[in-house]
Amino acid sequence: MKKHLTKADIENLERFPKVNLINSITGYKSANLIGTKSVEGISNLAVFNSVCHLGSSPAMLHFTLRPHTVARHTYENILATKYFTVNQINASIIEEAHYTSASFEENISEFETTGLTEEYKSSFLAPYVAESAIQIGCEYVNTYEIKENGCLLIIGAVKHLYFEENLQGKDGFLNLEKGETVCINGLDAYALPNPLARYEYARPNEEVKEKILNGDK
Amino acid sequence: MKKHLTKADIENLERFPKVNLINSITGYKSANLIGTKSVEGISNLAVFNSVCHLGSSPAMLHFTLRPHTVARHTYENILATKYFTVNQINASIIEEAHYTSASFEENISEFETTGLTEEYKSSFLAPYVAESAIQIGCEYVNTYEIKENGCLLIIGAVKHLYFEENLQGKDGFLNLEKGETVCINGLDAYALPNPLARYEYARPNEEVKEKILNGDK
Numbered sequence: 001m002k003k004h005l006t007k008a009d010i011e012n013l014e015r016f017p018k019v020n021l022i023n024s025i026t027g028y029k030s031a032n033l034i035g036t037k038s039v040e041g042i043s044n045l046a047v048f049n050s051v052c053h054l055g056s057s058p059a060m061l062h063f064t065l066r067p068h069t070v071a072r073h074t075y076e077n078i079l080a081t082k083y084f085t086v087n088q089i090n091a092s093i094i095e096e097a098h099y100t101s102a103s104f105e106e107n108i109s110e111f112e113t114t115g116l117t118e119e120y121k122s123s124f125l126a127p128y129v130a131e132s133a134i135q136i137g138c139e140y141v142n143t144y145e146i147k148e149n150g151c152l153l154i155i156g157a158v159k160h161l162y163f164e165e166n167l168q169g170k171d172g173f174l175n176l177e178k179g180e181t182v183c184i185n186g187l188d189a190y191a192l193p194n195p196l197a198r199y200e201y202a203r204p205n206e207e208v209k210e211k212i213l214n215g216d217k
Numbered sequence: 218m219k220k221h222l223t224k225a226d227i228e229n230l231e232r233f234p235k236v237n238l239i240n241s242i243t244g245y246k247s248a249n250l251i252g253t254k255s256v257e258g259i260s261n262l263a264v265f266n267s268v269c270h271l272g273s274s275p276a277m278l279h280f281t282l283r284p285h286t287v288a289r290h291t292y293e294n295i296l297a298t299k300y301f302t303v304n305q306i307n308a309s310i311i312e313e314a315h316y317t318s319a320s321f322e323e324n325i326s327e328f329e330t331t332g333l334t335e336e337y338k339s340s341f342l343a344p345y346v347a348e349s350a351i352q353i354g355c356e357y358v359n360t361y362e363i364k365e366n367g368c369l370l371i372i373g374a375v376k377h378l379y380f381e382e383n384l385q386g387k388d389g390f391l392n393l394e395k396g397e398t399v400c401i402n403g404l405d406a407y408a409l410p411n412p413l414a415r416y417e418y419a420r421p422n423e424e425v426k427e428k429i430l431n432g433d434k
Contacts, residue, residue, distance in 0.1 A: 002352070002379040004339070010276050010378060017389030020432065022273035024391035025353055025378060027305050028400040028410055029269065030244035052246065052267055054281065055366045056239035059227050062363075064271065088244050094413060095425050102419035113421070122221070135219070136242055144361050146279075148372060149272045155365060161227060161242060162219040172234030174241035176402050182413065183245040183400050185393050188428065189415040193245055193400055193408035196311060200405070202319035204330070208312050211405065215237065 020186055028183040028191065031089040033097055033116075034063070035127040036077035038106075043118055043127045045110035046074045047097045049184040051086055059158035060141065061086065067150040073106065075154065082140045083125045084156065087132035091180040094190040122160055133179030135162040169215015173198075237403055245400040248306040248407065250314055250333075251280070252344040253294035255323075260335055260344045261290045262327035264314045266401040268303055276375035277358065278303065284367040290323065292371065299357045300342045301373065304349035308397040311407040339377055350396030352379040386432020390415075 010018060029049035036044045054060040065075055078084050089097045096114040104113055111118040117130035128135045137160030144153040167174045175195075182190045198211040211217065227235060246266035253261045271277040282292055295301050306314045313331040321330055328335040334347035345352045354377030361370040384391045392412075399407045415428040428434065 001382055003382045003385070005378045006339075007276070007374070007376050010375060011274070013389070018276075019273045020389035021378075021385070021391065022276045022375070023270055024393060025276075025351055025375070025380070026268045026270045026278050026303065027247035027249060027351075027398050028245055028393065029247065032244060050269055051243045052269060052281070053240050053243045054363065054368060055283070056236045057228070058366070059224070059235075059239045059242075060366060061243050064269070066272070086243065091413060095416070098416040099419050099425045102421045102423075104421050108421075122223075134242055134244075141365055144363070144370070146271065146361070146372065148358055149275070149277060151271060153361070153370065155363065157224070158227065158239070158242070159224050161222045161238075163242070165218055165220045168220070168238070172230070172237035173403050173406070174238065176241060176245065177408070181244050183410055185410075185412075186390050188417070189390070189430070190413045191394070191410035192413050193402075193410040195402075196308060196399065196407045196409050198406040199312070199315040202316050204319045204321050204325075206319075208316045213406070 023186040028185055031097070031182045031184045031190065033087045033089060033100065033129050033132070034074050035085040035087060035129060036074050037081060037126055038077050039080045042107055043109045043111055044073045044077055045100050045114070045116065045129065047089070047100050054155065060155060061138065061158070062153055062155050065152040065154060075152070078140050078154065081125055084138050084140065085126045085128045086136040086138060087129035088134040088179065088181045090133055091182055091192050093131050094182060098188065124160060133164045133167060133181065134174065136160070171215040171217050173215030175214050240403040245402055245408065248314070248399045248401045250304045250306060250317065250346050250349070251291050252302040252304060252346060253291050254298060254343055255294050256297050259324055260326045260328055261294055262317050262331070262333065262346065263291045264317050271372065277372060278355065278375070279370055279372050282369040282371060292369070295357050295371065298342055301355050301357065302343045302345045303353040303355060304346035305351040305396065305398045307350055308399055308409050310348050311399060315405065341377060350381045350384060350398065351391065353377070388432040388434050390432030392431050
């Protein structure tokens with residue numbers, strides 16, 4: 001039996017039940033840590049559940065920032081320095097990843113408070129998380145303001161990509177389960193996916209065919 | 218050992234290995250079916266891996282559309298009728314969900330070709346997927362064109378929300394694993410998440426505390 005809530009019912013919910021509910025309705029979200037550096041040289045790390053693929057040629061991604069969030073240090077650093085990293089959260093660092101959402105003071109690095117390892121390579125300004133199996137070095141491209149609620153959509157271009165070699169199948173695909181990449185439900189629930197199936201490109205009037213799961217066709 | 222690809226290395230990859238790789242790097246994506254109806258009365262259903270939460274007050278979501286995709290029927294119908302539904306994909310319908318990505322002709326409904334059940338309720342124009350444990354009736358709000366690659370970001374407002382009552386915890390949270398909601402890796406891999414932990418709101422200089430997983434605090 002399904003429960004039905006109208007727009008008005010949702011608006012009338014108390015703040016936290018509303019936030020918990022509405023953050024779950026679109027399904028699971030990606031789980032990433034965004035690493036930046038301030039012009040004063042302080043590194044910053046923040047958990048994001050809104051990083052999404054935006055295109056492969058050129059390789060770009062986007063994420064959203066709510067108005068007045070504590071993660072504003074991330075955005076200020078990106079605007080000031082033009083670079084940031086995206087680091088996938090795996091099952092062994094979910095507690096540390098969540099702890100980056102606490103409102104630390106501006107002169108304190110979340111790498112220090114969480115114990116996650118700050119990594120620099122290929123002369124890239126922003127810090128990577130050494131514990132992540134997949135790391136992306138991004139250049140800031142643009143911001144779109146969503147005028148309906150003041151959220152910001154930030155676009156980044158992929159300049160560097162690092163991933164554990166054993167994750168990749170012969171068709172290019174990354175087996176995220178081998179890196180124990182997690183996903184997020186709502187604001188605060190971390191989950192570990194298990195692969196079910198991959199399917200071939202679908203065509204009308206043909207049955208859907210399964211692919212080899214790991215991409216080694 | 219991590220493999221390193223620069224922007225130029227990625228650009229030089231062949232088309233399909235590049236698409237497979239870059240679609241995996243941001244982690245798992247949400248798995249939803251968007252239901253629409255044309256002005257001629259033909260229903261349409263299409264799988265999307267880019268639906269994201271955009272705010273709780275008011276409740277809004279967004280998804281992206283690549284230029285020249287087969288899913289353009291979805292967008293044309295949304296512009297013409299102003300309404301669409303978002304239906305979570307669960308483990309029992311992943312093959313049907315994937316089959317909606319085939320390029321069916323305009324006068325053919327994917328509900329017919331997949332066998333998924335078309336559902337109408339509360340005088341809402343767009344069709345829901347009866348098999349989905351979580352269904353959202355949305356009103357079209359706006360489109361933002363991402364000028365860097367021609368992608369469209371489409372914003373919808375939540376008008377109706379339906380979910381299986383047993384999914385919800387006392388704090389509002391939806392236990393997606395009870396509905397067997399899946400997520401997507403890359404273009405074509407479906408995975409089923411298992412919950413690991415929920416955490417309390419994080420505060421500086423306090424240990425991260427676990428919450429009861431199902432939201433029944």
